[in-house]
Amino acid sequence: MVLAPEPSVTGRDGPAREDRAVSTGQRPLAQVRRRAALHALVREWQAAGQSVSFVPTLGNLHAGHHRLVESARSLARRTVVSVFVNPTQFGPGEDFACYPRTLERDLQELEQLGVDAVYTPGIEDLYPFETVAAVRVTVPRLSELLCGVSRPGHFDGVAGVVLRLLVAAHPDVALFGEKDYQQCILIGRLVADLGLPVRIQRVPTVREADGLALSSRNQYLTAAERQRAPELYRTLMALSRALQSGRRDFPVLEAEAGQRLVDAGFSPEYVVIRTEESLEPPDPQAGPGNWRLLAAARLGGTRLIDNLPAHAAGLE
Secondary structure, eight states: OOOOOOOOOEETTEEOOOOEEEOSSSSOEEEEOSHHHHHHHHHHHHHTTOOEEEEEEOSSOOHHHHHHHHHHHHHOSEEEEEEOOOGGGOOTTSSTTTSOOOHHHHHHHHHHTTOSEEEOOOHHHHOTTOGGGSOOOOOTTTTTSTHHHHSTTHHHHHHHHHHHHHHHHOOSEEEEEGGGHHHHHHHHHHHHHHTOSOEEEEEOOOBOTTSOBOOGGGGGSOHHHHHHTTHHHHHHHHHHHHHHTTOOOHHHHHHHHHHHHHHTTOEEEEEEEEETTTOSOOOTTSOGGGEEEEEEEEETTEEEEEEEETTOOOOO
């Protein structure tokens, strides 16, 4: 590993730790820990006419994150990825303390993927006045429905940290995975409402061969639970087929899908049909081209979410 200092920055909490560049013979991967250093790096690229893409992550990377990075590299000359487990989006009793943290492995993978810089801030860098006194960001209605019911405050934490990260990275385009579909819609609304100068690009969900959506939390599943977990995807596919066959009895369809999950050993929170952009219940007279099927359920101690467009074709 070759160490190379980034510009030293002194902030309200004292001198910045030295940033570094990791190299294995390819273009060095810069690891940046301070917002001021990231600002300087991105300004330098953009002043040279180089566009910048940005992928925010919690780390513990998998093939779904890799797809995001590959898409990001195809859209801009330079690519920045953040790795930060954000405390404000975890509620009481959730898995903030035990969320998998694999930074060294993540850095190696990101270098192999050709990323230019990784932003790995400490909590004090993104929240200089501590999280309890941090400015709050709320997207009304979108933050309160679906996952917002069982995870109150979660989307306020998401909106707040994404806004901070976009200000820090100042990218031309930011990419988010559709596995977290409600998050995608909420961030799109946040950016549009505040007029932020960044394009939001959604990337389709990456799945295992049996249909299970990739997620860092899948590793919490026991072997037996992992065998049952793809039923969440299969339930949404069955709902899609019912809609494509012409059924429009939404409450009955949703209840049938929920019961199918119960029969498979899940504890469903919701299985719903919604409009794609507002996540409100759709007009049954409208075509299914602008509908989204969304589900959240617990399997043992693991909470799983998934979604599909109403016209989904399924796996080959």
